[in-house]
Amino acid sequence: MLQYDPLDCLPSAEDLPDSDDTPVDNELQDLIPGLLKAILAFVWADRMDWFFGVDMGIYYDPDQPAIAPDGFLSLGVERIIDENLRLAYLLWEEQRVPIMALEVISHQPGAEYNTKRKIYTQLEVLYYVIYSPHRQRKRTLEVYRLVDGKYQLQLGNPVWLPEVGLGIGSEIGTYQGITREWLYWYNEQGKRLLAPEERVQQAEQRAQLLAERLRSLGVDSDSLV
Template identity: 80%
Template sequence: MLQYDPLDCLPSAEDLPDSDDTPVDNQLQHLIPGLLEAILAMAWSDRMDWFFGVDMGIYYDPDQSAIVPDGFLSLGVERIFDENLRLSYLLWEEQRVPTMVLEVVSQTRRGEYSTKKEFYAQLEVLYYVVYNPQRRRKQTLEVYRLVNGKYQLQRVNPVWLPEIGLGIGCEQGTYQGITREWLYWYTEQGQRLLTPEERVKQAEQRAQMLAERLRSLGVDPDSLV
């Protein structure tokens, strides 16, 4: 395991760069983790013990550059650090290694299947998720679980993550008007959690059905407003 020393003299997030300043070279590197975060924000709206970072630096050593996954989920931490929110994720302050890390493979590979995978294993990240939308002969989504210091591929879709209390998987869907394969969260029974857009549409449909029901009873729904 990589060591980090929780001393008071260690730098704060304000003292360190908040990312590696490397621009994403694929729009999906922003949209996919952003969707996962948005779904969690709705599903866990009453919980304050989790944090999902998108393109945020994780510092494990103040003398080393941050590693910046496309997304990561930490449990048992404050969701809102302060009114300015987090600039980066410092292990010596958080005292929690992320439970899950997500990497979205772009046209230029950045060690997602080699160096990054080894690094996250050393850091003892429990779940390492790699999504490669350009794969044709192999599965696009790979979820690895850390077992005895090594990652083991979980060969199902979706994959249930008991420590998180949700599953993660991929399927066709529409987000921000884009229809393609997306990553989603799932219940233990394999039911996909709705996106914020789908929740709004569902609420509108229910309101319309209620209005039609009232009209059938001779009640003008507008008169009840």
């Protein structure tokens, strides 16, 4: 991890741009990490020691521009710092390197396999996830783990991330009414964690089944409210 001199006059988030000013070039680069964040907000609702950034600048050097993954997960940090939330992620303030960085490739790989990979290696980001939704022949999801200073491809789908306590993988599903391949979190048994709208649908189905069962027993469910 990079070291910072506490006596240096380091800028705050208010002094720096919110991101690297590079716009996302398709909806998937926003929706895919957004879904992962939304799932975590449910399964880790009682935890306040994590943060998932979407297209947010990570500042690792006060004299260098930020690097902005499509998504990143950091553990051991405050989930909410104040009512204005985070403007950017400054390593000299957070004192925690993200444990995972996610890049969603549009049509052609850009800096994901060179410049960004080198920076994530330098920062010692443990997991580097690259998702290429437009690939036809090769695997769309690549999960790399940093081993002895080099990223090694991890096999399987999903891939279990023991330090996170979750797995990450891809499969066909529906999110915001869109059915396609998405990235999801998984439990240790390899079971996919539900998206928010799936949880709502599941709760509605259970309520409907309960109401039907009560009606079959001659009980008015409205009288129980």
